Amino acid sequence: MRRFFLPPEECTGKELHLLDQEAIHAARVLRVEPGEEVSVHDGAGSIIHCRVGSVRKPQVTLQALARTTTPREPFRLTLLTAIPKGGIFEEMIPPVVELGVTDLQPLHTTLGNVRLDAETAKAKLGKWNHIAVEAMKQCGIRWLPTLHAPVTLPQALSTRPAGELALGGSLDPDAPKPRQAFASACTGMGTPPNTASIWIGPEGGFTDEEKQLMQRMGIQMTSFGGNILRCATAAIAGIALILQELRIAHPSPPPRS
Numbered sequence: 001m002r003r004f005f006l007p008p009e010e011c012t013g014k015e016l017h018l019l020d021q022e023a024i025h026a027a028r029v030l031r032v033e034p035g036e037e038v039s040v041h042d043g044a045g046s047i048i049h050c051r052v053g054s055v056r057k058p059q060v061t062l063q064a065l066a067r068t069t070t071p072r073e074p075f076r077l078t079l080l081t082a083i084p085k086g087g088i089f090e091e092m093i094p095p096v097v098e099l100g101v102t103d104l105q106p107l108h109t110t111l112g113n114v115r116l117d118a119e120t121a122k123a124k125l126g127k128w129n130h131i132a133v134e135a136m137k138q139c140g141i142r143w144l145p146t147l148h149a150p151v152t153l154p155q156a157l158s159t160r161p162a163g164e165l166a167l168g169g170s171l172d173p174d175a176p177k178p179r180q181a182f183a184s185a186c187t188g189m190g191t192p193p194n195t196a197s198i199w200i201g202p203e204g205g206f207t208d209e210e211k212q213l214m215q216r217m218g219i220q221m222t223s224f225g226g227n228i229l230r231c232a233t234a235a236i237a238g239i240a241l242i243l244q245e246l247r248i249a250h251p252s253p254p255p256r257s
Contacts, residue, residue, distance in 0.1 A: 002030055002038040003137040011042045011064075016050060018060040026060045038062065041136060043144030045069050070142040070255040075194040075246045078103040079239060080156055082202035083114040084231045092232045093128060094135035097145060099239045104132075106150040111204040121149045142255075153210055157217045165193040167242065168214050169200045169234045170221040178241040181220045192249035198238040203231055 004022050018026050026032045032052050040048040040062065046069045050062035079096060083089050083106045096104060108115050116124060128147050136144050160166060165185045167178055176184075186192050199219055206214065211221060224237040 002026070002032060002036070003140065004038060004040050005133045005137055006040050006042055008042045008044045008046070011040065011046065011048060014064050015053070016040060016048065016062040016064055018062065019058070023058050023060045027055050027057050032060065037065075040064075041140075041142070041144075043133070043136060043142075045072060045142045047142060066257065068255050068257050071253045072102075072143055073100065073247070073252050074250040075196065076102040077239065077243060077246060078105060078197040079200070079235055080105040080107055080197060081200040081235050082107050082109045082112040082231060083116070083150065084203065085113040088230075088232050089114075090128070090131055092235060093131045093147075094138075095236050096239065097132050097135040098139045098141065099236070099243060100141065100143070101145050101239060102143075103146045103148065104128075105148045105156060107156060107199075108150055108152045109202055110153075110207045110210060112202040116150050118149075125149055153206075154213070157213065157219075160197070160217065161195055163189070163193065163195060164218075165196040165242075166217075166219045167196070167198050167222045167238065168206065168211070168219040169198070169229075169238060170211075170223050171205045171228060172221070173223050173226040175221050175223040178222050178224070178238065179245060181222050182242065182245040184220075186249075192246075194246075194250060196242055196246060198235065198242060200231055200235045200238065 004018055004026060006016060032055060034052050034054060036052045038050050038052060040050055046067055048064050049066040050064050053061040053063045079101050125147060132144060132147060167181055224234055229237060
């Protein structure tokens with residue numbers, strides 16, 4: 001079934017309207033026809049089963065038939081990562097979305113090669129959100145992560161929520177593994193954490209000063225294996241490892257109609 005995206009505020013009522021790029025894609029690329037059944041994702045937990053009513057470029061009208069809503073997973077996971085050069089950050093977004101992070105926060109770090117001014121960051125954020133929406137539609141997930149404008153490492157550290165399990169990627173193969181850090185957090189808190197974050201540095205890693213600052217702010221430096229990983233690989237590995245622990249500790253509720 002074809003999948004489309006509409007923001008939650010556009011998904012009320014029995015008649016929905018695809019506009020702009022979604023309508024163009026539906027009408028000119030996919031060539032949907034009246035009577036065809038499609039699904040609409042709102043990125044906020046709901047999938048609406050629809051029937052195409054009319055196709056009048058540049059608008060496609062849909063009739064909502066049924067709605068299924070899946071509550072958000074009972075935990076939050078934020079990826080905070082330096083921005084790799086050469087378009088690698090854009091390539092990171094689809095697997096990060098597919099895995100199920102809640103927030104994606106780009107970082108400006110000392111050894112990072114990419115720094116964006118406010119105007120460029122605003123334009124990039126629009127592109128990143130489009131990539132995230134396409135990834136959501138392709139893999140059929142219910143929740144779209146929130147993508148944030150880049151900030152410096154100290155700015156990100158200053159807004160950390162209390163009680164969060166925060167893991168920083170380390171090039172030291174002898175650093176604790178994510179499972180060890182998660183188990184230690186469970187022991188220290190008396191209950192599994194329901195908020196976690198993964199902090200990934202640039203290709204050269206975090207500087208000693210950055211690591212010292214992170215550790216003072218409660219970030220546990222962890223190893224994702226004995227190999228030296230590229231920034232994107234480290235991010236995906238870290239997400240997968242900690243998501244496994246979070247999902248075992250906090251099972252998701254079933255969808256509801």
